[in-house]
Amino acid sequence: MPEFIPGIKKIKYEGPDSRNVLAFRHYNADEIIMGKKMKDHLRFAVAYWHTLRGSGADPFGSQTMCRPWDDGSDSIANAERRLRANFEFLQKLGVEYYCFHDRDIAPEGKTLPQSNKNLGAIVKIARQLQNNTGIKLLWGTANLFSHPRYMCGASTNPDAHVFAYAAAQVKKAMEVTLELGGENYVFWGGREGYQTLLNTDMKRELDHLARFLSMAHNYKKEIGFKGALLIEPKPKEPMRHQYDFDAATVIGFLKGHGLDKGFKLNIEANHATLAGHTFEHDLQTASDAGMLGSIDANTGDLLLGWDTDQFPMDIKSCTLAMLVVLNQGGIGAGGLNFDAKVRRESITIEDLFTAHIGGMDAFALGLKNAARIITEGSLKKMVKDRYQSWESGIGAAIESGKASFVELEKWALAHGEPTPRSGNQEKFESMLNSRII
Ligand code: XUL
Ligand code: CO
Numbered sequence: 001m002p003e004f005i006p007g008i009k010k011i012k013y014e015g016p017d018s019r020n021v022l023a024f025r026h027y028n029a030d031e032i033i034m035g036k037k038m039k040d041h042l043r044f045a046v047a048y049w050h051t052l053r054g055s056g057a058d059p060f061g062s063q064t065m066c067r068p069w070d071d072g073s074d075s076i077a078n079a080e081r082r083l084r085a086n087f088e089f090l091q092k093l094g095v096e097y098y099c100f101h102d103r104d105i106a107p108e109g110k111t112l113p114q115s116n117k118n119l120g121a122i123v124k125i126a127r128q129l130q131n132n133t134g135i136k137l138l139w140g141t142a143n144l145f146s147h148p149r150y151m152c153g154a155s156t157n158p159d160a161h162v163f164a165y166a167a168a169q170v171k172k173a174m175e176v177t178l179e180l181g182g183e184n185y186v187f188w189g190g191r192e193g194y195q196t197l198l199n200t201d202m203k204r205e206l207d208h209l210a211r212f213l214s215m216a217h218n219y220k221k222e223i224g225f226k227g228a229l230l231i232e233p234k235p236k237e238p239m240r241h242q243y244d245f246d247a248a249t250v251i252g253f254l255k256g257h258g259l260d261k262g263f264k265l266n267i268e269a270n271h272a273t274l275a276g277h278t279f280e281h282d283l284q285t286a287s288d289a290g291m292l293g294s295i296d297a298n299t300g301d302l303l304l305g306w307d308t309d310q311f312p313m314d315i316k317s318c319t320l321a322m323l324v325v326l327n328q329g330g331i332g333a334g335g336l337n338f339d340a341k342v343r344r345e346s347i348t349i350e351d352l353f354t355a356h357i358g359g360m361d362a363f364a365l366g367l368k369n370a371a372r373i374i375t376e377g378s379l380k381k382m383v384k385d386r387y388q389s390w391e392s393g394i395g396a397a398i399e400s401g402k403a404s405f406v407e408l409e410k411w412a413l414a415h416g417e418p419t420p421r422s423g424n425q426e427k428f429e430s431m432l433n434s435r436i437i
Pocket of ligand 1: 049101141186188232234268296307339
């Protein structure tokens with residue numbers, strides 16, 4: 001394999017005292033935490049669209065990053081070089097998974113058959129590279145938002161022709177995900193939403209979205225794809241209102257259309273915060289519904305109101321996220337996909353490495369902290385104590401459905417005013433701080 005990244009060798013674990021930015025200080029892939037290797041808890045993935053296709057362009061300025069292997073063309077030869085660089089990058093980083101959109105890895109052609117042919121050619125090479133390196137596909141997806149045909153949505157487009165085109169594109173993307181042994185398939189509703197209700201039949205569009213997902217689920221069974229289908233919520237951007245607003249909205253939508261058994265959720269940190277939630281809120285919402293399937297690990301910026309897709313570096317946030325994951329017994333066949341891009345000003349290949357290393361170290365610490373908190377057990381006990389009144393007596397009668405309003409009125413009249421009990425928020429917060437490294 002030719003060296004696309006000659007200056008950088010395989011990244012090693014050097015321990016917490018290392019000051020080498022091209023080494024892990026906390027992520028030690030084979031170290032056992034709560035009976036499982038760190039790499040199997042975290043299942044990191046590199047996002048092809050950011051790491052291999054990111055150019056640094058923003059709405060105010062053009063490309064700032066030029067990779068030596070990328071001539072900027074839409075040729076298959078260029079797509080192949082990027083793909084080979086991807087596998088070298090992952091091997092050197094020590095990440096076992098990647099994720100892609102169909103159009104990230106292969107150029108869109110002038111016609112659908114041409115696009116499918118391009119994709120087929122690149123997928124053939126990807127399969128060889130996966131076999132040679134042991135690197136795997138965490139999930140595939142289809143880009144149903146960049147091409148102008150999708151400007152008013154894909155499955156929620158007012159034009160049935162666009163719906164059909166999108167279905168054909170997803171059909172092929174599911175086939176190549178299966179061919180590459182992908183462990184999941186993701187639906188992020190790129191432009192599924194609206195700009196103004198004045199020109200929008202919202203109910204009809206939502207019914208179309210459900211119809212589309214149901215066809216995808218049927219097709220999954222038809223081709224024998226065993227992985228999970230994951231929906232990735234996001235409240236806004238690019239559309240003013242996105243239909244898959246947040247975890248609760250998506251769960252309600254899936255249940256309302258009888259689709260909840262066929263889908264799980266891929267929760268992205270920056271999407272949760274755009275919805276006005278914390279990352280851990282949306283993780284917990286999905287987990288409580290038994291539907292937390294995978295994670296897009298990134299972070300936003302409180303000073304900027306958009307999807308900045310930064311690398312996760314906040315150890316407290318990673319700890320809270322890993323608490324949810326460990327408490328549900330792991331992320332299963334999902335993983336932590338770095339849906340994150342280096343800043344426009346971070347233009348070197350070394351920046352790509354240090355960004356991923358920093359994110360991996362932050363989540364490694366989050367995992368260790370969460371494992372320590374769970375093993376020690378005091379947080380769980382403190383929460384349990386808060387709900388003590390439900391363990392017996394009137395609380396147990398309510399929870400088991402044995403009490404009615406009439407009985408509760410009788411009970412309240414007999415027992416008078418409840419004694420106020422402290423929520424002890426600061427005690428919980430200090431307890432968390434004292435357990436975080
Ligand atoms: C966009 C986003 C996507 C999905 C995959 O905000 O997160 O990259 O993760 O389509
Ligand atoms: Co994402």
